[in-house]
Amino acid sequence: MKEYRLNVDPRILELLGPNLYTNIYYVLAELISNAYDADAKNVYIISNKDDIRVEDDGHGMSYEAGDIARYLNVAGVSRTTEEESHTKSGTRRKMGRKGVGKLAALSVSENVDVLTVANGEKSGFVLSRHPENGNELKAIPDESIVFERVEDHGSAIIMRHPQYRLHKTLDAVKRNLLKIFPLVDANFRIHVIRGTETVTIDDFDRSVMGELSTLITLGAKFAPLCDLVPDSYPDKRSELVVSQEVKTMPVTMKTSDGKEHEYPLEVLGWIGTYKTTRGRKAEMTDFPDNFISLFANEKMGEFNILPIVGQNKLNEVYVVGQLHVDLFELTDLPDMALSNRQGYKSDDPRYEAVREYVRNELLAEILKKREAFTDIVNAGKKLQKEEAQRNDEAKLRLSVDAFRKKASEEAAKALKELGVNVSREAMEEAISKSISANSPDLGLKAAVDAQKKKILISQTYPDKPFADIIYQMLVYNNVPTDDILYTNCDDEACRVPEGRAVYDYLREFFVESYSTQKIFVLFVTSENTKVSWGAITEVGASWITQIDHKIFNIHPFRPEHPLNDEVQWQSTNREEPTRGDLWMIRLNADVFCQKVEAICDALDYGKKTRAQNMAHLGTLVSIRNA
Incomplete structure (x- = not known):
């Protein structure tokens, strides 16, 4: 035996x-x-x-x-x-x-x-x-x-x-x-x-890739996956599906004998976004469908780092990926697996390097491709809406011109009937009666105003995390997403139609429009503003057109004329001048809420209380006592 x-x-x-x-x-x-x-x-x-x-x-x-x-x-x-x-x-x-x-x-x-x-x-x-x-x-x-x-x-x-x-x-x-x-x-x-x-x-590849709308592969081994993604928009495929080289980063580690060596950390694999999330909850599984997994030597070491590298954005629900880092399991280096074998030690230099790469580069890149896909899908709907807005603008022009002509003719007729020797008060009364009689012709102005964007968030892409906080606070205060123009927004409703330049859109519906409604601009300013031609152009345009605006600034930048630098601006801190985690002291958090509430008052939105806004802001950014 x-x-x-x-x-x-x-x-x-x-x-x-x-x-x-x-x-x-x-x-x-x-x-x-x-x-x-x-x-x-x-x-x-x-x-x-x-x-x-x-x-x-x-x-x-x-x-x-x-x-x-x-x-x-x-x-x-x-x-x-x-x-x-x-x-x-x-x-x-x-x-x-x-x-x-x-x-x-x-x-x-x-x-x-x-x-x-x-x-x-x-x-x-x-x-x-x-x-x-x-x-x-x-x-x-x-x-x-x-x-x-x-x-x-x-x-x-x-x-x-x-x-x-x-x-x-x-x-x-x-x-x-x-x-x-x-x-x-x-x-x-x-x-x-x-x-x-x-x-x-x-067959793993085909079953998953067939559900994707966008894809980035890393390394020649995974490049063939691109061919498995459906070709829904052939003319735009190069924007949505791309194969890249292996991502390589140097990492210094101590071996088991205590000596330090520099190792090339290579990241291979893929990351993509689903076409849709509809129908997934009908068949619940034990793991979420949106995840970024880490593998080493083909074996999964951590199922999902998305909660760690993500920012709880709405479109992160579409993200899925599997990244392979064999350096995690190199025999000469310390074991970095957790005791429960369901994750890695977060303070290991290899893990930190991968986490920062995914957070700052890879995830941001695939989310931009997801935005491009959404824009392509909804381009037709947005163009139809814009065409309707353009038609209403044209009707308003005709109404205004007809109003002017008719009012003038009737005013002249009235004055003639009164004779030459009439008092100024009588003339004003006659013109006033004529305008009142024809004012219903301008009823279309309200419809045109209702179709317009009310708020523009002006920012540079590196400052998107701060702009996202402003956007989320506006939505929390009952501002409809359709009223916000925010070119880097994760919500497609806030972006201009695919193929349209934001400046052309603004010129057509705000500068050349007969409607007098102007857009309210929220400027996100920082050290990044100085090197962004687009941001500088928007500042100049707001000064020329005398548009009302609020300033949300990231220290140490100091806003200057032509921005209204004489009133208090909101100030937020960042770990580094142009990048890093954001935080506010309690006073500046209160000023932030004050400005959001003032915007709601100016545009007649049902704002939240200061206590509610402070509490919600605290879920979006770190608020410190000093």
């Missing part, structure tokens, strides 16, 4: 077992990774009434060759050299490193059967959170080692009476698995089986 001895304090099983993972799909990902490292071509996830079984057709483990002894050496490092970093076949790079993942199944069940067969040699034992004989594990006799799907070689992990269950529909199970283990193709398939139902997962 074979003996199986666990090379670790059995109390570790009781401590780690139920706490190592809190989601069954992370457990399955570990077991699938083990199958991948065993050069399996098929993994079978079989959900039965009283157990969940994971079988694979990999090499299996030989008791005689010492494979099982190595398996039971929990937390033994599985790769210390480059040669050990590859599987037996030499065709795959190993995902496992620390050997802790083999305990993953104990997070689901108190007792787990491990069955394996290698070249016909069978072995089996029971992993338990509470071993009866210390390090000695209960052996499973050969006649009880039975597989459902494999024959001469492979392994099976049987989680008996599992605490967690798979989703009720296999389609949802498939979506969950694809999110955390995308490395599937014709050479590595995952089969999910429940009763008579079966779903096979063998």
